[in-house]
Amino acid sequence: MKRILVTGGAGFIGSHLCERLLNEGYEVISLDNYFTGTKKNIVHLMDNPYFEVVRHDVTHPYFIEVDEIYNLACPASPVHYQYNPIKTIKTSVMGAINMLGLAKRIEAKILQASTSEVYGDPLIHPQVESYWGNVNPIGIRSCYDEGKRCAESLFVNYERQNGVRIKIIRIFNTYGPRMHPQDGRVVSNFIVQALKGEDITIFGDGEQTRSFQYVDDLVEGMIRMMNSRDDFEGPVNIGNPHEFTMLELAQKVLDITGSKSKLKFLPMPADDPIQRQPDISLAQKELDGWEPKIQLDDGLKKTIDYFDDLLLKGI
Ligand code: NAD
Ligand code: UDP
Numbered sequence: 001m002k003r004i005l006v007t008g009g010a011g012f013i014g015s016h017l018c019e020r021l022l023n024e025g026y027e028v029i030s031l032d033n034y035f036t037g038t039k040k041n042i043v044h045l046m047d048n049p050y051f052e053v054v055r056h057d058v059t060h061p062y063f064i065e066v067d068e069i070y071n072l073a074c075p076a077s078p079v080h081y082q083y084n085p086i087k088t089i090k091t092s093v094m095g096a097i098n099m100l101g102l103a104k105r106i107e108a109k110i111l112q113a114s115t116s117e118v119y120g121d122p123l124i125h126p127q128v129e130s131y132w133g134n135v136n137p138i139g140i141r142s143c144y145d146e147g148k149r150c151a152e153s154l155f156v157n158y159e160r161q162n163g164v165r166i167k168i169i170r171i172f173n174t175y176g177p178r179m180h181p182q183d184g185r186v187v188s189n190f191i192v193q194a195l196k197g198e199d200i201t202i203f204g205d206g207e208q209t210r211s212f213q214y215v216d217d218l219v220e221g222m223i224r225m226m227n228s229r230d231d232f233e234g235p236v237n238i239g240n241p242h243e244f245t246m247l248e249l250a251q252k253v254l255d256i257t258g259s260k261s262k263l264k265f266l267p268m269p270a271d272d273p274i275q276r277q278p279d280i281s282l283a284q285k286e287l288d289g290w291e292p293k294i295q296l297d298d299g300l301k302k303t304i305d306y307f308d309d310l311l312l313k314g315i
Helices: 012-023 085-106 142-162 186-196 215-226 246-257 281-286 296-312
Strands: 003-007 027-032 051-055 068-071 109-115 166-171 200-203 209-211 236-238 243-245 263-266
Touching: 003 012, 012 027, 012 215, 068 085, 068 215, 085 109, 085 142, 109 142, 109 215, 142 166, 166 215, 186 200, 186 246, 186 296, 200 246, 209 246, 215 236, 236 281, 243 246, 246 296
Parallel strands: 003 027, 003 068, 027 051, 068 109, 109 166, 166 236, 200 263
Antiparallel strands: 209 243
């Protein structure tokens, strides 16, 4: 039975990945320091004898014998990664060094959860993997963007120098159940605000775009990437190419929830990308025709049900 380490396993995406890997019959170890993740996300898996939970910070070395490592540990929401930017850089860079060192020592295959943020505020649209990006190296998002870019560099160099088997995916905005209700990302913010009847906070004029991917589609893409042919290392975009403005997203959330919330326009945060849409042709070609199956309305309904339940329980 394959044994798999998931760093950031108690986070939003990590918890879905652990669940899926366990369902496929693998032995799974979640490693997390619970900065933005919570045991509540994985408590339903704890009865499974093939699931183990480790409290650990990836900025410190860790040793374990596994066949594969999915490296997800890193806060993902701008509010959380800007809370302690130096720690964010350490998590991306030292976390990558520690996990790559482990992969090298135990000859494990390792996948990096990189991000569309490596493209910054992109001047090429939609974004293809060969685009080098437009990142402000000293802006408030740089702790995350440059940390993730450095991690990509570490990954390719561990492969070139040490022959480590690597895979890099660039994840575009992903949403779904188990997002932290207060993590400040747009989908969770709008849903929680609509359900509570509070104002919907639109940053800027709301004309900036994002392409939203439901978490199950991402997890499918991640696993296909881990199992892809040995000489395909990526980076590969994993995202849903359907692009929406934040005003369109707000309207969808209002329509589905039936909320009477009003729109409230607030200043646009610095360096907020104007547009973002993945070109997924490489993923379709290399990952057996992978493409997102769940469209925004359906994914939003599932996510709204989750938050509705959470709010009913008073969480
Ligand atoms: P999340 O914040 O829910 O999960 C991150 C997890 O990492 C949390 O459980 C957190 O406690 C843990 N963590 C943070 N720092 C750590 C450290 N130093 N040591 C150990 N654990 C640590 O975020 P998410 O949305 O699940 O994102 C998971 C990964 O996917 C991240 O690497 C993120 O950069 C990447 N990603 C996510 C998105 C998205 O839209 N959700 C987009 C692009 C990339
Ligand atoms: N956003 C917004 N209202 C909010 C939270 C975010 O209008 O309450 C905007 C934000 O300015 C950005 C987009 O929604 O343009 C996506 O933000 P998020 O933090 O979810 O992700 P990222 O900017 O990292 O793509």
